């Protein structure tokens with residue numbers, strides 16, 4: 001059985017949480033594609049050439065502990081604007097999407113560029129203030145020292161770069177289901193995603 005769920009949206013809107021829960025529910029594999037760009041960004045911060053870093057990306061690179069920081073997010077969004085970097089990561093994502101047993105991929109361009117043929121496409125959003133609050137909670141739990149205002153500025157800068165770039169800009173696919181999670185609990189958001197998938201199965 002091949003079945004692809006594409007989940008896109010801006011930073012900290014709930015994509016990761018929803019993707020993991022949906023993948024567990026349907027026993028699909030899950031790929032957080034942001035990690036690919038974060039890993040490339042981290043290598044570039046260490047002096048690597050962006051295209052060589054993307055072409056040579058290894059699964060072990062995704063297990064690095066330092067990829068979740070705000071700096072890694074900014075580095076990711078800078079390398080993600082380079083068309084050659086994006087091109088180097090396409091084949092891996094597409095083969096993951098069509099693997100046997102079903103797959104959930106979350107990112108910015110899954111429904112528009114990587115898997116326009118995905119069986120289900122969701123575009124997950126939340127208000128800026130709510131996204132900053134959630135990311136602050138997440139980072140504070142891991143000992144982060146950034147204020148909510150700093151996190152908000154960081155998210156906005158990254159979203160602007162992701163939306164305004166020419167290569168695979170962040171935007172909903174025309175046939176994506178929009179899911180605004182601002183007022184939803186995690187369970188409610190996950191249930192809406194599960195319902196959308198059940199309708200297509």
Ligand code: C5P
Pocket residue numbers: 011012033034035037038073076077078080081106107108109110158159162
């Ligand atoms: O999702 P996450 O915040 O980890 O993504 C980090 C950055 O990677 C994003 O801001 C974006 O620039 C880039 N990205 C992308 N396309 C994807 C996933 C992430 O351009 N499919």
